[in-house]
Amino acid sequence: MSEAGLQVHVLGEMTLISDGVRMDVPGSRKTRALLGYLLLQDRPVTREHLCELLWPHPDNPRAALRWSLTKLRSVLNTDVEHLKADRNSVVIEGLSDRVDLRRVDDLLRKPVDQVATEDLEAAAALFHGELLEGLEIPDCHRFNEWLIAYGESARRSRRLILETLTARLADDPEAALVHARPASPSTLSTKAPT
Secondary structure, three states, rough: OOOOEEEEEEEEEOOEOOOEEEEOOOHHHHHHHHHHHOOOOOEEEHHHHHHHHOOOOOHHHHHOOOOOOOHHHHHHHHOOOOEEEOOOEEEOOOOHHHHHHHHHHHHOOHHHHHHHHHHHHHHHHOOOOOOOOOOOOOOOOOHHHHHHHHHHHHHHHHHHHHHHHHOOOOOHHHHHHHHHHOOOOHHOOOOOHH
């Protein structure tokens, strides 16, 4: 994996790294949740859906969404316009290969027995904790439901990777043991690689 450009970690505490330097993420939990949600979508998302997802109660959810998008633009659109929004929808483009979970998902699109061991080991190393750790939002039930479902999918991918590595490395017990008894995702370090 190249370390040049923006890298995004959503497996564990959300972390953004630009050219090897950790960036500040927006302080607002809902803005970080919006960023995580958009990064994991394959298509534009309507503003209405985003408001229902993250701002179900405020008097002016569209204003809250606009404020969060302004904060995200300052982070994502420094060199290239990754965050694009019009009156109806919002999308993040050009970063799917820079998001840890998206890279794991892409790797597992082919049968796991066709994936090289070193690629599986690199994928296993991307898991620094639960998906978007710490971004549950009490009053946003639809977002929390999405987070639970997507998080379970990420845990299944992690189990598949670790079980495959353990089987492949059976002739090397020390190497296999690393993958056979890893720390649970919630106890893994959430520090970004330097």
